[in-house]
Amino acid sequence: MSNQQSTGRHLVWFRTDLRVHDNPALYHAMTTAQSQAQQVLAVYFVTPEQWRQHGLGERKIRLMQNAVHNLKQALAERGVELLVLHAGTFNHSLQLLQQLVLELDIRHISFNNEYEVNECKRDILCYRWANIHQVNVHRFHDQCLIPPGAVLTKTNLPFKVYSPFRKAWLAQAERQLSAPLPSPAALQQPSSTTSTTWQQILTEPLRRALTLTDQCPDARWFDDESSAHHALHNFLQQQGRHYHQRRDFPALDATSQLSTALSLGLLSPRQCLFAASQANQGLLAGGTAGLDSWINELTWREFYRHLLVACPDLCKHQAFKPETERVKWRDAEADFQAWCDGRTGYPIVDAAQQQLLTTGWMHNRLRMVSAMFLSKHLLIDWRRGEAFFNQYLVDADLASNNGGWQWSASTGADGVPYFRIFNPTTQSQRFDADGQFLIRYLPQLTSLPATSRHQPNAFERQQTGYPDAIVDHAFARQRALNAFKALKQENPTDE
Incomplete structure (x- = not known):
């Protein structure tokens, strides 16, 4: 953090933190500005080319745009104008940010850290430029309760196994978990600092980059902060206490489905963990079994983010275990397409894929079933499945998606x-x-007896039009075992 200046305008740079409550960057900028009678401006960069390079799908991008629209309104109510600029890529967004800082005499930039490789590189370049131009940069952690790199083994190395990570993480989290930050009080700014005035004083290149926000609601998924808080409260009061018993049954409405809100930043991990602990006798572990189980899932989310920082090659499509790069994955396009479309002939896999294609979300148990079917039954490179999930999931998130697929x-x-x-x-x-x-x-299976729906026989498949299984389970299992055993035969020292 640079401390060369203490006066001037503040700029809050929003990314995957599209909320006004428990937003450290926003809270710091607004409370500091309020105490010093300074002005606050906010910016968000629309980067469709970068999003496409990262493989995000249209449905997730639409939800992001909806959330930005709602954020713009929430900030306006607090006296802060959000400028939404079309940048294309991260590099272009940096260029526009620099122009904005210079033209509006910004002396403070506040943002919450992102941990992926491209995002880290962008933020380092921003910091270096700001330091040269004597602009303060205030960076905050908000995607994890405990910052990546702060949970280490006794030999000061990152954890590579979840259980000891969880034990060490809990020890810190129980000491550090505090109440989420409130929404900052509205600024009392002169009437001259209206949104029109901000835009009028920009030069033409920046004015051309300004883009309007609109909203095209998704019938299934909310995209505003208020709904996210409501969903969190309802889950903890209703399904949360039975989560450990019902979470694995996809026909039940038994999970929080808050992963989308977390991926957009409508909620912070701290908000979820604090609310869960309050409902759990003030505990992160050792309370109600259902809430303990849900907190454990949030801890897995933290674990995968810590891994992403400790092992940046995970952002570059590399396997965590280097020896598994030698697995002889099959080049089987027809099988891959059948898996994508939900035409494998295994009802649970096909229903899971249809849930993803239809709703943009897949039950966690089914994510494991589907991922293991592609990587083990079909012996197709996990990276292809990871990319497919990333394209269709509304909760697309690199750390969790990569972690789940590699698991x-x-x-x-x-x-x-x-x-x-x-x-x-x-x-x-x-x-x-x-x-x-x-x-x-798979409504075509409705006419079958319940016991037959899991694995229809040849006659039932013909009767309902449901396809034959594309691979025999016993054959596929042995093929996968042989492929992994071959790694040890090639190099017996591999662990």
Whole structure:
């Protein structure tokens, strides 16, 4: 953080933190400005070319744009104008940011850190430029409760296994978890600092980059902060206490489905963890079993972010376990397309894929089933599945998506042993016994008895028009085992 100036305008740079409550960068800028009678401006860069390079899908991008529209209104109510600029790429956004800072005599830039490689590079370049131009940069952690790099082993190394990470993380979190920051009080600014005035004093290049915000609501997913808070409260009061018992059953409305709000930054991890602990007798562990279980899921989210910082190659499509780069993945385009479309002939896999394609979301148990089917049954590179999920998930998030895929494919940190291969049929029978989830997304199976829906016989498939299985489970399992065993035969010293 640079401290060369103490006066002048403040600029808050929004990214994946599209909220006014518990937003450290916004809170710092507004409270500081309020105490010194200074002005605050906010900016958000629309970067569609960068988003496409990162593989984000249109539905997630639309939700982001909706959330920005809602944020703009919330900030206006607090006396802060949000300028939305079309930048294309991160590099272009830096150029526009520099122009904005110079033209409006910004002396303070505040933002919350992002941890991916491209984002980190962008922020380092911003800091270096600002330092040269004697502009203060105030950076904050808000995507994790405990900053990445602060939870280490006794030998000061990052954890690579979840259980000891969780133990160390809990020890710190129990000491550091505090109430979320409130929404800053509205600024009392002179009437001359209206949005029209800000725009009028910009030069033509910046004025051309200004883009209007609009809203095209998604019928299934909310995109505003108020709805996110309401959903969090309802989950903790209703489903949360039974979460450990019901979370694995996809036909039930038993999960929080707050991952989308977290990925957009409508909620912060601290808000979720604090609210959960308050509902859990003030505890992060050792309270109600259901709430303990949900907090554990939030801790997995933290673990994957810490890994991303400790192992930046994860952002570059590299396996966490280097030896698994030698797995001989199959080049089987027809099989991959059948998996994408939900035409594998395994009902639980196909229903999961249809849920993703239809709603933009997939139940967590089914994410594991689907990912393991592609990487183990079909022996297709996990990276292809990761990219597909990233394109269609409204909660698309690099750290969690990559972590989940590498866990399932046995290439990641604390992943399942390579010989653990889910049987899709038994998973279906165990977690959707009467096939209610199956027929929700595969209505052609409705006429079949509940027990037949998990694995229709040849006659039932012909009768309903449901496709044959594209691979036999026993054959596929052995093929995957052979592929991973071959790694040890090539290099017996591999662990």
